[in-house]
Amino acid sequence: MKILLFGKNGQLGWELQRSLAPLGHITALDFDSQDGCGDFCNPAGIADTVRQISPNVIINAAAHTAVDKAESESDLAHTINAVGPSVLAQEAMQSGAWLIHYSTDYVFNGSGTQAWSESDTPDPLNVYGKTKLAGEQAIRHSACRHLIFRTSWVYAARGHNFAKTILKLAQQRDDLAVIDDQIGAPTSAELLADVSAHAIRMAIQNPALTGLYHLTANGETSWHQYACHVIEFARQAGVDIKVKPDAIRAVAGSEFITAAARPKNSRLDTGKLQNAFGLTLPSWQSGINRMLTEIIEKPL
Numbered sequence: 001m002k003i004l005l006f007g008k009n010g011q012l013g014w015e016l017q018r019s020l021a022p023l024g025h026i027t028a029l030d031f032d033s034q035d036g037c038g039d040f041c042n043p044a045g046i047a048d049t050v051r052q053i054s055p056n057v058i059i060n061a062a063a064h065t066a067v068d069k070a071e072s073e074s075d076l077a078h079t080i081n082a083v084g085p086s087v088l089a090q091e092a093m094q095s096g097a098w099l100i101h102y103s104t105d106y107v108f109n110g111s112g113t114q115a116w117s118e119s120d121t122p123d124p125l126n127v128y129g130k131t132k133l134a135g136e137q138a139i140r141h142s143a144c145r146h147l148i149f150r151t152s153w154v155y156a157a158r159g160h161n162f163a164k165t166i167l168k169l170a171q172q173r174d175d176l177a178v179i180d181d182q183i184g185a186p187t188s189a190e191l192l193a194d195v196s197a198h199a200i201r202m203a204i205q206n207p208a209l210t211g212l213y214h215l216t217a218n219g220e221t222s223w224h225q226y227a228c229h230v231i232e233f234a235r236q237a238g239v240d241i242k243v244k245p246d247a248i249r250a251v252a253g254s255e256f257i258t259a260a261a262r263p264k265n266s267r268l269d270t271g272k273l274q275n276a277f278g279l280t281l282p283s284w285q286s287g288i289n290r291m292l293t294e295i296i297e298k299p300l
Contacts, residue, residue: 001023001024001025001056001057002024002025002027002053002054002055002056002057003020003023003024003025003026003027003055003056003057003058003059004026004027004029004049004050004053004055004057004058004059005017005020005026005027005028005029005059005061006029006030006038006040006046006058006059006060006061006062006084006088007030007038007060007061007062007063008028008029008030008033008038008061009030010030010061010062010063010159011154011155011156011158011159011161011189012061012102012154012156012189012192012193013028013030013061013062014156014158014189015156015189015190015192015193015194016059016061016193016196016197018193019193019194019196019197020059020193020196020197020200022197023057023197023200023201024056024057027053027055029049030062031062036049036052036053037049038062040062040079040080040083040084041076041079041080043079043083043084043087046084046087046088047087047090047091050088050091050092050095050097051091051095054095055097056097056098056204057097057098057099057100057200057204058088058091058092058097058098058099058100059099059100059101059196060084060085060088060099060100060101060102061102062080062084063080063081063102063132064076064077064080064081064128064131065128066128067106067126067128067258067260067262068258068259068260069259070126070127070128070131070260071126071127071259071260072259074127074131077127077128077131078131078134080131081128081131081132081134081135082131082132082134082135082138084135085101085135085136085138085139086135086138086139086142088101088139089138089139089141089142089144089146090142090144092142092144092145092146093142093143093144096145097144097145098144098145098146098147098200098203098204099139099144099145099146099147100146100147100149100196100200101135101136101139101146101147101148101149102148102149102150102151102192103132103133103135103136103148103149103150103151104128104129104132104150104151104152105150105151105152105153105184105216105263105266105267105268106124106125106126106128106129106132106262106263106266107122107123107124107129107132107133107136107150108120108122108123108124108129108263108265108266109123109124109125109263110125110182110262110263110264110265110266111264111265112265113183113265113267114265114267115267115268115269116214116265116267116268116269117214117269117271117272118150118211118212118213118214118269118272125260125261125262125263126260126261126262127260128260129263136148136212140212145203145207145210146210146211147196147199147200147203147209147210147211147213148211148212148213149192149195149196149199149213149214149215149273150212150213150214150215150268151187151192151214151215151216151268152184152185152186152187152216152266152268153184153185153186153187153216153266154187154188154189154192155186155187155188155189155288155291156188156189156190156291157291157294157295158189161291162186162223162226162227163226163230163288163291163292163295164295166178166226166227166230166231167230167231167234167239167295169243170230170231170234170241170242170243171239171240171241171242172242173242173243174242174243174244174247175243175247175248175249176227176243176247176248176249177249177251177255178223178224178226178227178248178249178250178251179222179223179224179250179251179252179253179255179256180222180223180224180225180250180251180252181222181252181253181264182222182223182253182262182263182264182266183220183221183222183264183265183266183267184216184220184221184266184267185216185217185218185219185220185221185266185267185268185284186217186221186226186284186287186288187215187216187217187284187287188217188287188288188290188291190287190290191215191217191281191282191287192215195215195273195277195279195281198277198279199213199273199277202277209276209277213270213272213273213276214268214269214270214272214273215268215270215273215281216268216270216281216284217281217282217283217284217286217287218270218281218282218283218284219283219284219285220267220284221284222250224248224250224251226288227248228245228248229285229288230288230292231243231245231248232245233288233289233292234292234296237292237293237296239296
């Protein structure tokens with residue numbers, strides 16, 4: 001099997017190179033790759049690369065994920081998040097390849113308290129969410145064989161993430177203020193990559209599995225509860241934590257001014273995915289604890 005992966009240097013792309021290795025030969029590209037075009041600002045180059053490599057599976061882990069910058073870079077965000085996936089979908093349709101794509105809870109407006117299902121109507125609050133939704137729609141309308149995974153609050157041991165930031169602040173400050181009215185499920189790039197590999201194997205054998213799925217770790221939390229979990233885990237692991245447990249204040253998201261609005265309810269119902277692929281998703285805490293164990297052994 002020939003696999004073409006875009007976005008190889010991102011958190012998810014890095015993990016996908018590991019999880020997909022047993023499935024076949026991987027050509028992994030990023031925006032600055034020299035052995036093929038991985039720059040989504042060059043749609044024609046992307047199309048040419050797909051045709052030259054002629055993969056059985058195309059995986060798009062590339063995206064414009066700077067949520068606030070997207071408000072002032074709407075054209076760029078649209079090119080990367082909407083036009084790029086549309087080009088991949090057309091190439092996949094013409095060649096018969098599978099297209100694997102990743103989307104976001106930000107396609108929803110965050111109202112209510114119920115977990116969003118795949119059949120709920122999207123209503124994004126910001127440019128990032130709108131462009132990611134446009135990318136989804138282009139893929140689905142193309143009628144190519146595809147798996148679209150919507151996820152939330154992605155992190156990895158590699159690169160920057162919320163937990164690393166919180167740990168640094170907890171070692172430097174006497175008090176912290178963390179948002180408590182946005183709810184979601186921290187989901188590791190490792191989990192996304194492993195589920196992707198499993199799903200690809202099954203989908204190739206059973207093309208009826210094509211479609212849209214929600215994929216997050218099990219459970220839910222707020223950013224404040226997430227921060228408290230991270231700090232307490234580090235404290236128990238012997239990290240010198242300056243902030244006291246009662247000095248981690250829970251605050252409303254409105255106390256932080258950002259260019260892009262954030263959804264308050266990022267819960268995603270993963271029942272469809274678990275039933276279709278025979279999976280039991282691990283708790284968000286187990287993934288965080290695994291990641292923390294790894295990064296605490298190294299300089300933060």
